[in-house]
C-alpha cells in the first residue's frame with residue numbers, strides 16, 4: 001500500500017522538473033498567451049472550437065503559437081507553410097505521437113495505429129492498410145459501395161427524416177464488411193454501437209487533458225484513494241478497447257473454423273497466417289483492423305452530413321450536379337466509379353465539402369524526435385505539436401471567399417485541390433482515397449434520385465438552417481431541418497432489385 005511519503009517524492013521531483021523547465025524555457029521566443037504561475041495556460045486551453053481559437057491566436061501571434069500547461073508545451077501550427085514544412089518536409093522527425101499515459105498505457109490504446117510511434121510497427125501497419133485502402137485497390141470495393149448505396153437510397157425513401165443515421169450506417173456497414181466481412185449491418189448492430197463508443201472514448205482519452213499525463217506519478221495511487229475516479233474510467237475504457245479489438249476478430253476466426261471464409265481484410269490475413277505466407281503478427285493484424293474500422297466510421301459519416309447541408313443551402317449547385325449526373329447516366333442507372341472522369345463537377349463538390357467543413361479540423365498531436373528550429377524558433381525534442389487544417393481551408397492565399405461553398409473554385413477558378421484536409425507527411429490519413437470514394441458514391445447516388453430542399457414552416461416559408469458545426473476530434477453540422485423528395489415517380493426502379 002502507498003504511504004504519503006511515497007507520494008511526496010514523485011510530486012517533489014515533478015515540481016523541481018517544472019521549475020527547472022520554466023527557468024530553461026524562459027528565454028524561448030515562440031509567442032503565445034501569457035500564462036499564470038505553475039498552471040501556465042490552463043485557462044487558455046480551448047475545450048471547444050479549438051480550430052477557431054487557433055485562428056484567433058494566429059492573428060495575435062503568427063503561424064506558431066505556444067501554450068504551456070502544467071509544465072508541458074504544445075505548439076499550435078496554423079499557417080500552411082509552417083505545417084507543410086514541419087509535418088511534410090521534415091516528416092522523418094515530426095511523425096511521432098506524444099506519449100499519453102492515460103490513453104496509451106491505462107486505456108491500452110498504444111497498439112492502435114493512430115498512437116503508434118513512427119517506426120517498424122507503424123510501417124508494417126501502413127503496409128497492411130494499403131491492402132484495403134490504396135487508391136487502385138478501392139476498385140475492388142465497388143460492389144460493396146454499390147450495395148451499401150442502394151440500401152441507403154431505400155432507407156431514404158422509407159424514412160426520409162433519418163438521413164443522418166442512414167449516411168452513418170453506410171460508412172459503418174461498409175467498413176465492417178471490408179474489414180471483417182460481416183453481413184450488412186443495421187445502425188443498432190452491436191458492432192456498430194461498439195465502434196461508435198470507441199470513437200467517443202478515443203476522443204475523451206486523447207484530448208481529455210488527464211491529470212495523470214501531467215503528473216505520471218499519480219498512476220501509482222491506489223483505486224480507493226479519493227479523487228481517483230479517472231482510474232475507474234480508464235479501466236472501463238480499457239475493457240471496451242480490448243472488446244473492440246478482439247470480439248469481431250474472434251468472430252471471423254470462428255467463421256474460418258466453420259469453413260466460412262470471406263474476402264475481408266481479416267479473413268484473408270488470417271488465412272495467410274495459417275498458411276505461413278506472410279510474417280505479420282496476429283496482434284498487428286487485429287489492431288490494424290480496428291484502426292481502419294474506427295478511423296472510417298465517424299469521419300465519412302460527418303462529411304456526408306456536411307454534403308447534405310451544402311446541397312440544401314445551395315440549390316443551384318445541386319441542380320447543376322443533377323444535370324451532370326443525368327447527362328452521364330441518362331436517368332437509366334446509378335453512377336459508377338468509372339463515371340468519375342465524366343463528372344468533374346461532382347468531383348469538385350466532394351472536394352469542396354471536405355474543404356468547407358473539414359471533418360477533422362485539427363490533426364492528432366505530433367511529436368518531434370530531434371531538436372529542431374523553425375523561423376528562428378527553437379523547437380526542443382519531444383515537443384507536442386498540433387496543426388489546424390481548418391486554418392488552411394480558410395487561408396486567403398489558398399482560397400478566395402473561403403466561407404462560401406463554391407465547387408467552381410477548383411476546375412473553373414484554378415484553386416488548389418484541398419488534399420491537405422487529410423493531413424501531411426507520414427501521418428497523412430491512410431483512408432483518404434477510401435473517404436473520397438465513399439462520399440463520391442453517396443453524393444452521386446443521392447442526387448441521382450432525390451432533391452434536398454428547405455423544410456417549410458407553418459406559413460409555408462422555407463426554413464434556411466444556419467451552418468453550425470459541433471464536435472472536437474471529428475466535426476459535423478448540428479442537426480438541421482430538411483425535406484428530401486424523389487426526383488420523379490418510381491425513382492426506386494433505379495435502386496431496387
Ligand code: HEM
Nearest residue numbers: 113114295296299303359360363364422423427429431435
Ligand atoms: C472524410 C474522411 C476523413 C478525413 C477528413 C480524415 C482525416 C484524417 C486526419 C486529418 C488524420 C490525422 C493526420 C495527422 O495526425 O497528422 C487522420 C488519421 C487517420 N485516419 Fe483519417 N480521415 C478520414 C477518413 C478515414 C477513413 C475512411 C479511414 C480508414 C478507412 C481513416 C483512417 C485513419 C487512420 C488509421 C488515421 C491515423 C493515422 C496515423 O496516426 O498515422 N480515415 N485522418
